[in-house]
Every structure is written in C-alpha cells, then in structure tokens.
Amino acid sequence: MTAPGPRAETPAGPERAQPVIRLTGLTKRFGSGPDARTALDQISFDVTGGEVVALLGLSGSGKSTLLAQLNGLRRPTSGTGTVLGTDLARTGDAGLRELRRRIGFVFQQFHLVGRLTVLENVCTGALGSLRGPRLGLFTYPRSIRERALDGLERVGLAGHAFQRADTLSGGQQQRVAVARSLMQRPELLLADEPVASLDPESSAQIMRLLRDVADQGRLTVLCSLHQVDVALSWADRIIGLRQGRVVMDLTTRDIDRAEVMRLYTEVGADPAPLPATVAPSTGTR
C-alpha cells in the first residue's frame, strides 16, 4: 500500500512553542478493589502542533483508552493531561465538551446513522458549534450544508450526498466519517484504528486522505493502527504501547521495521521501554 511519506520538516513557528498534547504520568484504572484493571499506566509524552503520530500496540494495550482520554470522553484516574490547553482532570463537563468541539474523532466502525443521507451525517459533525437540537437536513443552516458538501467533495463523495449512508461501501463510509469530523474545523484529529475493518485499497485511500487533511490544515493527528508498514510510511512519529505503558517513542526516521515489530512479537514481555526505542526527552524530536 502506498501512503505519503513523513513530512520532510516538522512545523515551525509559534504553534511549536506550546505542545498540543502534554501528558504526565497519566493513569486510567477501570473498576476498584481486586478487580481493578489498569488500562493506562503512567503515560507521559508531548505532541507538538502539526505532528502526525501513529499509536501502535497489541489489542488491549490501551490505544483506544488513550484516545478517549485525549478527547475528554473519559477522565484520567491520576496524573495530568493537557490537550489544546485544557486540563483533562480539572476541567468540568462543559469545558470538556468545549474541548471535544475542537477535536475531530474518526472511529473504526464509522458510526454513521445508516438511514440518514450522507450529507445529513456530515452535517451532524457541526452540531457542537450549533445551538439546540436538529432533526432533519433542512434544520441545518444552508451555510452548514454547503460546508458539508465541500467536505464531501474533499473526500471525493459529493456525488453521493443524498444517498443513504448504509448504501455506501465501508471505505466510502469511512470517508464520510472523515468529512463529518472536518465539519468541526478541528485543531487536533484523533483516529481510532480507522482502517481496521477495510480492505487494503480502501485503507490506502483513507490513510492518504488523513495525511492530506493533516498536511493541508497543519493538523496534529494521532492515529492508532495495527499495520506497522502503514505506520512507518505514513506517520512522523510512532508511539508504542504495551500493557498501558509507553514502551516506544521515536520518529519514523529513527526506527526500522524490525524494532517496531517487537511490539507485536514479544507478547507477554515486561512493559518496560524497549531498549533504545524511547527518545530521551519524552519523545519529542
């Protein structure tokens, strides 16, 4: 599969000064007492503006939980996390909702309402910026509908605008989901295994699209993946998780495939950092 390579240069300018994401000892436990399970264990790293990061790790290593934390869908149990200047632990529900409006999220299972038109599904991405509930395409302002059409054209699906979403293929549905997240004009884009349920051709299209969106909008992107080759050719940086801990954090230029594959081959190994795979300063270059 072909995906655009990492950027030759990392973004420069004021946006580099303040990290978009800063996590320090972030921990998330589910349950309590003897049944408690630690999903994220002392996660620390920074992500600066414009970086395209791939999260790798086995199923259950904490990738999805981490993305949900970053989006404010779940709160950390301990540690601190700041995303787009918002403190994840201390901000109230309204503040977290405000944060979510600035973060696009692409899911593995697309999460479209099958019986609604493609255009209406895309319009729902703008709900956070609108007041009050909306029921039916005509309840969205024309400006939003036009922006949604722009978004659909951007993902190559403008001709399907008035088709029911469940009549599209998996790859097309994922492109609709990307268009929906673009309606937020996000400053940060999170993607949770966006190509896990797609065929190689559709996967290539989606990854190319995400990269293009990131490059053109100078977007910061965090994307969990299972495909090592895709991650190496697509991302600027790879963060590897094992049993809820960061065990690898390097730029794609500084790492080779064999090293990354150790995340998957050394199953059951101690979740200590893999030798020579974590950059000295919390992973930033």
Added chain:
Amino acid sequence: MSAIDQRPPLTPTAESGPTTVRRTLARPGVPGVAAGLALLICLAGGVWAITGLRLNIATLIDSAGNAVDFSSRMLPLDFPPAPELLGLLWQTLAVVIAGTALSVVLSVPVALLAARNTTLNTPCRVMARAVIVLCRAVPDVVFAIAAFRVFGLGGMTGVVALGVHSVGMVGKLTADAVEQIDEGPRTALRAAGAGRLQQITGAVLPQVLPSLVATALHRLDINLRVSVVLGFVGVGGIGYSLATAVNRLDYQRAMALALVVLLTCFAFESVSGAVRRTLLPEVTTRSRHSRWRGWAARNTGVKAAPSAVARAPGHAPAGTAVAGGDGTAAVRPRTGPPWNGARVRRTVWLTLALALVVASAVRSGVSWQALARATDSFLPTLGDFLPPGTAGTGGTLLDDLWVTLQISLAGTLVGLVPAVLLGVLAAGNVVGSPRVARFFRTVILCVRGVPELILAIVLVVVTGLGPVAGALALGIGSIGLLGKLVADSLEEVEPGPVRALLATGARRHQVFFGAILPRAWPAVLGHVLYQLDVNIRSATLLGIVGAGGIGYDLLNAARVLEFGVVTTVVLMVLAVVLLVEGLAVWVRKVYA
C-alpha cells in the same frame, strides 16, 4: 497392549461389577418443574373455565336458533343516510387519529426517560417505566370515564383516553427500540462536542423513527378497533351510535354500523401498509446505488471527485461560481435532496398525514382552552377516584373478577388450538411451501381484522348476555393475534438445524418436532401467556358491552359516580395482569 485395548468396554461385562443404569434423560431442575406446574395450573384453569361457563357444543347448538333469529332481526341492514354516516365515521377517525398522535407526542419523552441509554438517572427511569406500565394496565375506558369528568361529551374525552392509554404500548416499544440502537453514531456526536439533546435528535431519533412510525400505525389500527367501546361511555362517533342502537335493540342499524367499522378496519390496514412503505423506504441494497448516484450527480450541482485526494481548503466546490468579479450568476450547489419520485411521494404522504392529524385535532375539539381546563381539573378529578372503595360491593367485585378471569382463560384456551394450527401452517419454514404459508397468513390477517368488540356485540345477541359471548369473542380474537405470533416465532428459528436435519433425510414433521419446535416453544409459551394478559384486559372491556365479568361493574360504578369503585376495579385487574406478566417473564426465562 495397545491404547485401543486399554479402553473400557462399551457395555458392562460380568467382570465390571454391579450393573449401573446410566441416565439417558436430563435430571429435571426445580425451576423447570415449577414453571411446568404453573403452566399446568393455567391449562387446568382454562379447562375449568370452559366447563364452568358451559362453553360446549350443547350451548352452541342452543345458540344456533338465536343466531337464525338474530339474522332475521338484523336484515336488512339499516345504514344511516350517507352524510350522517360519513360524519360519524369522520368523528370516530378524528378521535382515533388525534388520540394516536397524542400518544406519540407523549410517548417519545417518556420512552427516552425510560430507556437505559438515554435516561437522566435511575429514579427517572423507574418512574417512566411505572408510567408506561400504568398506562397500559388501566383500560382506555377508565381514562375515558376520567376524561369525561373534565371535557364532557365530545371528542376531547376520546382523544385523551386513547392518547394516554396508548402510551403504554407506544412508550414501551419506543423505549425498547431506543435501547437497541447502535450507540456508535451517538458516541461520534458526543466526541464532536454535541450536547445531550443534540445527540438524541442527531443520532437516536433517526434510528428509532422507523420503529416509531410502525408502532404508531399499528396503534392507530388498534385504537380504531377499541374506539367502538368508547361510544358506550359517551364518546361520540360510530361507537356511540352503535351503543345507542344496541340499547334500543335496533340490530339492523347496529349491525350496519358494525359492518362499517369492520370495513374501515380492513381499509385502514391496507392504507397503513402503504403509508409505512412510503415513509420508510428500505434502500439498503446496493442495487439502487448507481441510480441514486446518477440522480445525485445530476441534481447536486457538484460532481464526484475522481478520487479521495483532497483539494486545498477554501477551494469552492465544482458548480459553485462566486457572483461578483466576472459578473457570472451564482450557481449554488443543491443542499437538499433531489425532487425525485420517491421524495415527492414521501412529501405528499407526510403533508397529508400532518394535515389529517391537524384536521382530526380540530374536529375532536383539541384546543388550548381544553388543555388549560385539563390542567386545572387534573387534581380534582384525580381526587374523585381516590381513595379506592367498594361501596359495599366487595363480594360482587371479587366474584366478577373471577368471572373475568374465567372468560379470559376460556377465551385463550378456545383460541389456542386453532391459533397454533393456523400459526404452524402460516410458517414458511414449517410447511415448506411459500404459497401455502401466504394463504394461511392471509387467513390470520382476515381474522385479526375483525374487532373483538363487534364480535362480542354479535355474540351477546346470539348467545345472550353473559360470559359465554365474551369467551367466544376472545377465543376468535385470539386466533388472529396468537396465530400471527406463533407463525413469527416459528419463522424466526435459525435455519441451520433445519437444514442439518433435512440433510439427514428426516421428514418435514420430524424436522418440525426435532429442530423448529424445540427452539420456538419458549417464545410460543410466552406469547400464549401474553395473549392471556391481553385477554384479561379485553375481558374487562367486553364486560362493558354486556359480555359479563368485572367490566359491567366498572360501567355501573361510573354511571352512578362511584369513582372509588372504578379505582378498585382497576387495581384488581392491574394485580391480575401484573401476575400473569410476571409469570410470562419467569416462564420465558426458565425455558430460554
């Protein structure tokens, strides 16, 4: 010695010690035996009820003479003049339509509060569920009696009675549908910062809409059937004229009106099917894909990009020429769906439906003043019904509750045999011939089309006032609903085991008993108990038209303004219904 030689002998030998009898049947569990006993008690109750009511061939033969006599008294049918008939019909339809619309309006918030995934908190959920159970268990006639105190004669009484009672069914089915939605779209909207209400309108309601429309249309159908009984407590329309004709013993007019109701029910059934198909098109196959795409490409004003490669942000989409500079007229992209045949049809139906609801509400006298009056009178009216009392008729009420139970048990058992038979024949996977199955489905549909109340009125005249008429009416009514539920349960059985048995050369009846019935019978049992539950509630209503039981006491108490007695009757029926519902849930759980 080889490994094979070391295996224990398959049959006990003389050397293997005393012969032990191996179990070839599973040891019955305590819950299984208890549930079996409970069902046997219900069955015995049914047999006892049929014997006690003297529901036998002799009674039916005795009634044959009455039937002949009745035929001569009802013929020729005496239809009211066309304008009067149309007026009555419109009056009834208006109450039914406005009542059902009210139930939908009330049910949506109740259902959202009752569903686990959309409720605010547990107390809210419990309260919403309690409202649903109460609305379902209290007969619409009781709501009509209460509403009559507020609104008096007129459509509003019927609208409120049907609307509130229907929340029991519409609310429950909608809450169930809300709980079964795909949570994914809602999570996506939540992740995008949408508020709770925005999530509900953007991701929950669109998924629930098909179920809501189907439920509303089904309820409309049911409300049309039961609206007749409201005439007996003073709600205007065909039911009222029918009740008056029956009280005058004017059977020529009564049966003419009954025939009109029957034909309206049949007409309704086909219209509601067409409405459902038009409002809820199932365009889920890829077959229409290209046709839609063609339409969209022609009508959106934007062309599909050849690939998913993104363009630079801010670039205007194809077909969008910005007015100004070069003086070209602005070509704005289409942001609404194209006006194709399907959309025109859908819009026409939707507009007609809305116009019909508004017209029905106006015809039924729904107004702000009426609603304001309802708000003012709610507590005083509720006070009339509390506390529950017996007015010295406690013994009679208990006896009549017993009779109602007898009628429902007998009715269920009478309907059970033909219902199961028809249900089996209507199940495509059992009979193996789609044509035969379709034929029997149609038979079931025809039986379902006949309102039980019309049946009860006819049977009251034929067999005389009393429980036999009620039991027979319920029996015939049960064939329609139970037959359909049995056929559905049989057809829902997964096809794998059926194919496996067919592959072994088993005959069709062996497949039925070996692969279909063992999987379907817990559901069938549940449906039978559900039918009993429905019949207990219907038996209460049938009492109002003279078919015996506690419904008669209900009507009398309302007539003499003993509303405490009405409450007692409701509570008694509620207790029995909840008992049967609990039994149904338990039996299904045990045999699941």
